Amino acid sequence: MNHHARTRVPESIDIIGAGIAGTWQALLFAQAGCKVTLHERGDASMTESTGHWAGGMLAPFCESEAAEPLITRLGLRSLDLWRGALPETPFNGSLVVSHPRDRADFERFARLAEGHRRVDGGAIADLEPDLAGRFHDGLYFAQEGHVDPRHVLPALHEKLRAAGVPIEFKSAAGPDDFDGAVIDCRGIAARDTCPTLRGVKGEIVTVETAEIALSRPVRLIHPRWSLYVVPRANNRFLIGATTIESEDTGVSVRSALELLTAAYSIHPAFGEARIVAFGAALRPAFPDNLPRIVAGNRTVTVNGLYRHGFLLAPALAEVTVAHVMGERTDAEVVRCA
Numbered sequence: 113m114n115h116h117a118r119t120r121v122p123e124s125i126d127i128i129g130a131g132i133a134g135t136w137q138a139l140l141f142a143q144a145g146c147k148v149t150l151h152e153r154g155d156a157s158m159t160e161s162t163g164h165w166a167g168g169m170l171a172p173f174c175e176s177e178a179a180e181p182l183i184t185r186l187g188l189r190s191l192d193l194w195r196g197a198l199p200e201t202p203f204n205g206s207l208v209v210s211h212p213r214d215r216a217d218f219e220r221f222a223r224l225a226e227g228h229r230r231v232d233g234g235a236i237a238d239l240e241p242d243l244a245g246r247f248h249d250g251l252y253f254a255q256e257g258h259v260d261p262r263h264v265l266p267a268l269h270e271k272l273r274a275a276g277v278p279i280e281f282k283s284a285a286g287p288d289d290f291d292g293a294v295i296d297c298r299g300i301a302a303r304d305t306c307p308t309l310r311g312v313k314g315e316i317v318t319v320e321t322a323e324i325a326l327s328r329p330v331r332l333i334h335p336r337w338s339l340y341v342v343p344r345a346n347n348r349f350l351i352g353a354t355t356i357e358s359e360d361t362g363v364s365v366r367s368a369l370e371l372l373t374a375a376y377s378i379h380p381a382f383g384e385a386r387i388v389a390f391g392a393a394l395r396p397a398f399p400d401n402l403p404r405i406v407a408g409n410r411t412v413t414v415n416g417l418y419r420h421g422f423l424l425a426p427a428l429a430e431v432t433v434a435h436v437m438g439e440r441t442d443a444e445v446v447r448c449a
């Protein structure tokens with residue numbers, strides 16, 4: 113009875129932005145019994161979202177090397193929510209390897225990141241047969257997963273439609289366009305209301321080869337960037353990603369060289385791979401690179417997912433729903449406008 117007394121279900125909610133943040137908000141508000149409409153300025157291909165270019169790794173432990181404990185906490189919760197919503201999500205873990213010259217950085221990573229066990233050359237070969245003989249030691253993060261953003265966004269949109277949530281594509285909107293409750297998930301486009309938001313460029317290359325197969329993301333310790341190869345369907349691999357304080361979305365020759373060299377150094381078969389596409393996108397970030405849920409009277413802004421949008425979106429949606437319903441407020445992420 114008390115529970116019902118405290119719960120305030122808004123009659124209807126308009127969510128702006130059908131990227132990974134807005135999509136999870138729509139899903140969990142609909143599950144909570146609200147009448148939800150999702151508005152997206154782009155079309156169903158979602159090429160205008162940052163997520164279109166993302167690695168899609170669900171890696172709360174690997175990220176704990178460089179990110180705050182908040183990212184690990186929300187990320188771990190998200191893994192369960194992903195499992196619940198899309199049970200076919202692969203949780204094959206992540207593998208971190210390094211070349212001998214980067215040994216010191218590898219040991220540093222091992223010390224700072226939680227949730228792994230050390231693996232020798234034999235264990236690496238068991239996990240990834242095509243890497244047999246190439247690395248003598250690595251770190252295996254057994255609990256981590258990965259999704260292909262270009263598949264999971266349409267899959268989640270389909271789930272929304274099945275739940276009766278309309279998605280209005282080609283429908284640009286602003287928080288003031290509605291009379292009722294609004295969740296603003298416009299990503300980097302929300303700078304009109306979030307002046308401290310900035311874009312942090314990430315560049316990637318997609319390649320195709322049948323000469324090598326991987327079952328999980330493989331990260332290579334690199335002195336400057338967190339570089340990785342993520343396997344995709346149809347013999348494709350995403351090689352990512354740079355992290356550059358720039359808001360242009362071109363791919364530089366230097367970045368292309370670094371990304372391709374990293375993949376080639378993981379396995380020479382990548383030297384023969386066909387380049388499918390280069391791409392870049394801006395990660396929406398606040399000055400502290402932490403996500404924020406800013407709760408105003410009518411509008412709640414969910415933004416700053418930075419390099420963790422796929423990892424954090426489910427847990428952030430859960431926190432937002434609990435706050436809006438008046439059930440509880442996670443003071444580490446929710447701020448008052």
Ligand SMILES: Cc1cc2nc3c(=O)[nH]c(=O)nc-3n(C[C@H](O)[C@H](O)[C@H](O)COP(=O)(O)OP(=O)(O)OC[C@H]3O[C@@H](n4cnc5c(N)ncnc54)[C@H](O)[C@@H]3O)c2cc1C
Nearest residue numbers: 129131133153162163167168169285299314420421422423
């Ligand atoms: C190279 C790269 C690799 C990455 N790898 C990973 C990874 O491995 N794991 C991970 O968790 N994260 C990763 N990320 C981060 C992740 O992509 C972002 O954190 C995430 O996409 C942010 O999601 P979002 O929904 O906030 O923004 P977006 O994905 O940009 O979505 C916002 C949406 O709002 C729409 N919109 C904007 N304005 C309006 C308007 N006025 N009306 C209606 N709609 C509007 C946009 O068109 C867009 O579709 C990576 C990012 C990059 C660039």
